[in-house]
Each structure stands twice: as structure tokens, then as C-alpha cells.
Amino acid sequence: MECGLIGLQGVGKTTLFQALTAHAVPIQVGSIKPNVGIAAMPDPRLDRIAEFIPPDKLIPAAVQVVDIPGISSGGGAAGLNQILAHIRNVDALVHIVNCWDGRDAESDIASMEIELVLADLVVVEGAVDKAARAARSGDSDAKKRLAVLERVQEVLNNEKPVRDAEWDEGERAILKSYGFMSAKPVLLVANVGEDDVLGESSVAKAVHAASDNVVTVCATVESEISEMDQVDQAEMLESMGIARPAIGVLAAAMNEVLGLSTFYTAGEKEVRAWSIPKDSTAPEAAGSIHSDIQRGFIRAECYHCNDLFELKSEKAIKEAGKLRSEGKGYAMQDGDVVHFLFNV
Template sequence: MEVGIVGLPNVGKSTIFNALTAAGALAANYPFATIEPNVGVVDVPDPRLKVIHGFIKTDKVIPAALRVVDIAGIVKGASTGEGLGNKFLSHIREVDAILHVVRCFVNEDIMHVDGKVDPIGDIETIDTELALADMETVGSALDRAERTARSGDKESIARAEVLKKCKAPLEAGLPVRSLDLNADERKLVRSLGLITAKKVLYVANVDEADMHGTGPLVQVVRDRAAKEGGTVVPVCGKLESELAELGGDDQKEMLQSMGLEEPALATLAREAYKLLGYHSYFTAGEIEIRAWDIPVGWTAPQAAGRIHGDLEKSFIKAEVYTVEDLVKHKTEKAIKEAGRLRLEGKEYIMKDGDIVHFQAGLAGKK
């Protein structure tokens, strides 16, 4: 699971990345400050872990996590190599989804590459470069597929049809993700690494006067995201970087003074997790309580395989209950006595928040 942070130079990408991953000093304030991407691992905050720990005492509590890649600022002409654009675009091809940071604050001390703050203009600059890069990829792949298709090769004929389908929205200035593709078509698109096929979450970098993102600069981004069926998370990069440097009690005090329950980056991490199409199930015992990240729609054996491949192969059944069951009945023993412990088989589709013990054919494995 990997998301890439993209945006124009000086929109606050690295500030947000550093706060999100507690990566250290902020990047310098000039274009192309980052050539090789920084990579960090981010915990996905989940209050249910604390609830479970309140009833099941254990040595460790381990949240789900995702990898975040801070990709250098993209400028006009990136698709043709401007500002080392080809190198940066190759980094985006490798991630699973995109966090697009958009500057929604005015600060004369921080230069804007175009000389003015224009969120929609910034989005369109990035979208254009990504679409142009994809058009080049699709064009080259289509030429090859059509040459091979002339021999009657069925796979190449089918490939060419999918590529033509991808070419049409790109020529109209639309992302490939706007297409309704079947499973086989999506698999082909993934193999091409098309950037505009990836899901996008907009991150509106706001100032401290608009932490909830109600101002006009954020609203235009919300309107844009709504048309795409997307989401916007407002984040004050400056504030979040200050919060990231504080300890638990000091951080809580600062949040309370500003009328906030948690850092905005907690919301961002959860939204990025959802963007990737993942949710969590839990295992809980004396050694650890842990959130396991799995794609939505996975079966119980697949979820068991997330722990260890042998568990999927030798899966027998899953003992399942909910966080709500634990809150009501207090112990696993009481949950079982109340008839709330369910036994699920190989066809069971895992639900977000399931607490599970897997039973397998390997001695000592759970």
C-alpha cells in the first residue's frame, strides 16, 4: 500500500509529508528541492484499537500502516522533461494512489511558481502534465498492439481496443479513472502504470485562519473534487508540523486550545487508507492487539493469509465477533456465552472492524 504526494513546487508537500511521517526538518523553499522521493511509513489512527485494549490487556498495540512517497514538485512541461519531470513522473507510476496537495493559503514570503495563488489552475497544470504523460504511454503501447494485431493475435486485438478506450478521455482532457472498465481492462491499465487511472485525494493546504477549509480557496477545490466523485481534506501544514514536534500531553493541550480533537493528518491518513480500497480487521490476544490491512471484499482465508500464507492454505474456520460485542459483554468468554461468537467458513467476506481468531490445520497456528 503506497500513496504518492504530488503538487506544484512550494505548495507545502514536504511540510505535510514531514509532519505526516515525523520525518524531520522541512525541505528548502525552492523548486526541485527533492529529486529522489522521500519515503515514510504512516500509522493509520483507529480509535477502536484503544477500545479493544481497554478490555484485552496486551504488551503491544499495532495499527495498520501505509507507505507515503513525497514526490518532487511538478511544473509545466514535466511530461516533456522540464524540471526533471520524466524522472518525477516515473515515481508517480509506482504508487497505488495519489494525494494531490493544493495550495489554498496566501503568504507573500513563500513564492508561487506562477506568481499567484490559484488552486484550480494548479490542479489543471498537474492534471495536464499527467494526462500528457499517459497519452505518450498509451500511444506507444497502442502502436505496438496494432502492429501485432494485424497477424490476428487475439490478445493484441483486445489490448488495442482497451488502449483506444483509454486514449479517448485523455484526448478530451479527462483522466483514465473516469472510464467504466471491467476487471480484465483494469488489470491491463494497471500493467501500463497509467497515472491518471490512479485514485486521487485532494489535500487543501490551508492557513491557520481556515483550518476547517470553509474559505473560498478550498471551496473551489471541493467543487472540483465533487465533479470527479472525489474527496478533499483540509490540512494546515504549518500547524501540523508544529503538532508533530510535541509530545502527547502538549499536543493535546495545543489541540484543545484550537478547538480540535485530533490532528488533521489523522483524518488524512484514514482517508488515504479508504482511497486505496482497504479496511481493517483485528486480532487480539496476550501478545498483541493488531489491525490488519486488507482490501475490501477479501474472504476469511485471504485475510488469514495476510498474517501468514500457511494460514490461508490450511484455513478451517474463523471465530468472529465485533468491537460492539466486546464493549457490551466485556470478555471473549462472555461473548461466547451470549452466543455472539460466530463461526465463519471459507466464503465469509470480512467486515471492517471484525475481531478474529483463525483456526487452521497447522498445529499451534491461530
């Protein structure tokens, strides 16, 4: 799963990237190559599991983030096509909006969005022609594709992103196969100034009005915090009136927008969180750990982390009859703690 940080030039993408990756990647300044790194997803449930099952190592779930160069608000930036190619490659978008120096957020969001819409229009025009030819020769799959593509074209011609229209599962698979950028799930980030960390400015409010998927972050503060130890972090947050690092809020929102859920593996050596698509089965979840475990899957022994928080030990969970044995068809639940049995 790859998340692209996108937005106009100079809105704080690289600053947020450094916060998300805790400065682990050397940054290239003024390059049109994206920065790529791993963001650990803060997770209060993972910390609580480790209180009851103290491990040698605590490993949070990770998401790959790509810091993509900015687009100039007039469009037609040098290297626009390369930038769009990077955006095409990621699974989901985190669209960052400058809320700290009095810009017009609505128009900034629109000028980023319109670049995706225009690029998708070029793709859909070619695709419609091709699908129409195939449909005329009686290809029934092509007829289905054509119907979807014609609707895509209509949405885009109205200058709306593809994600704004309603699509069923089959249609979404078709959209994905064409890689429409404006169909990708998007989380908006209102990047606020140090003097407005709660996002009370009218610009920040305008970003929140633009979508249901918005978080407020001060990228410069978060970037500084990510380099501190926990004590200093807590002090700095308190002095600024921030409840918890926004990266945690961002991680939770990203899970939601990406349609991810989390399961855990827990033992003395390691307690670890894993991100999987929401509708994953037990073998698919096992496959996110290792393909061998998926291939040789026998069953999953699992309980919900809330059972652990309530009963305090795996032994007590077992005695309460809450340790379940689940087979191949089991749909993973967010918060499951799992031990996979497998045979290869």
C-alpha cells in the same frame, strides 16, 4: 500498498510527509530522490478494542508513504521524467494543493493533472500500435486490450484523467497493467494556512468543489502536533479549534479512496489493526500477517468489534453465540476481530 504525495513545487508535501511519519525519517532537502516512510493510521476502533482487551502493545495499521518531488506549474521541470517514474510506482495518489497563499486552486490542480495526462498519452500511443498489430493477427486478448486502450486514448485526448471514465473490473486490470498514472485513485488535500484551519477560504472551497475525495489539512500545524505528547496535542488542537488531528481524517479518507478495509487481531500481548483490500477473503487477510498463515489456513474465529463494544468481553461474545467460525471462502468484513487457526 504505497501512497505517493504529489503536487506542484512548495505546496507542503514534505511538511505533510513529516506529519504522517511523525518525523521518523531524515529529510533530504533539494533532492530529486523521494522520501519514503511509514504512516501509522490513527483508528478510534483500535483504541476502543484495547480498552476491553488491554494489551502490552498497541499497533495501528501502517501505510507506506512516498514524498515525491514537486512539479513546476509551467511543466517541464528539471527531472520531470524521474518524478513521473516515481508517481508510476505508487498505488494511489495524495494530491496536495496550496490553499494558504491565495493561489488559483483550480488551475493548480489542472496543471498537476495535465502532466499525468500527457505522460499517459505517450504510453497509450505506443500501446495502441502494439495492440493493433497483435489484434490484426487474430489475438483475442489483444482485441480486448485494444478496445480499452482506444477508449483511454480518447479520454486523454480530451485532457481528462483516465479515472474519470467508467471501467469494469476486467478493464481496470488492463489499465493497471499499463500503469496509467491518471487512472490511479486520488485523494485531494486542501493544505490550508494556520489562520484558516477549517478551510473557509475561497481557495480551499475551490478544492472541495473539484472532487468528492477531498480533505482539509494544515500541514504545518499537523507536523508540529505530530512531535508532541498527547496532552500538548490536545491543548494545541483545542486552542486552534480543531476537533481531532487531521491525520485521522486523512487516514480514513485514504482507506476509502484506496478501497481498504481494516481487521484486527487482539490478545494480551498485542492488539493490532491490519489494512487489506476491501474484497479480501479470510486466507488473503491471513496472508497479510504472514504467508504461512495463509498457506496453512484452517479457519478464522471471528466476531465484529461492535459486538465487543456492546458485550464488553470475548467470553460474553461466545456466550451470546456471536463468535463465528469462518472458512476459506469467507469475505472479510470491515471491523472483524480475528483469530486465525492454521497448520504448517
